[in-house]
Amino acid sequence: MRKIQIAGAITGALLTLAIQFVAGLPAGGGEMSGLSRYLCWGVIQLPVLLIYQLMGMRWHIDGVLETSLTQLLLMVLVNSILFALIGTIVG
Secondary structure, eight states: OOHHHHHHHHHHHHHHHHHHHHHTSOOOSOHHHHHHHHHHHHHHHHHHHHHHHHTTOOOOOOSGGGOOHHHHHHHHHHHHHHHHHHHHHHO
């Protein structure tokens, strides 16, 4: 693996964990702050949601705090792979 792929995978994992953590914090900056955090959280879960739908499984997360450890780890894995692929294409 090249350095850019490793950097992309690490970035994907850290970004997923950071957004999951920040999205779970109580809103303190008004409506737009909460909305933007929820939208960012929706973006990081979208690839896994699509995988669930392709496999015919039911996605049952209604909010940030309902994410199970298995689903979080799957989000980290998928986003790491996607960022590594982006690193491959860019680098």
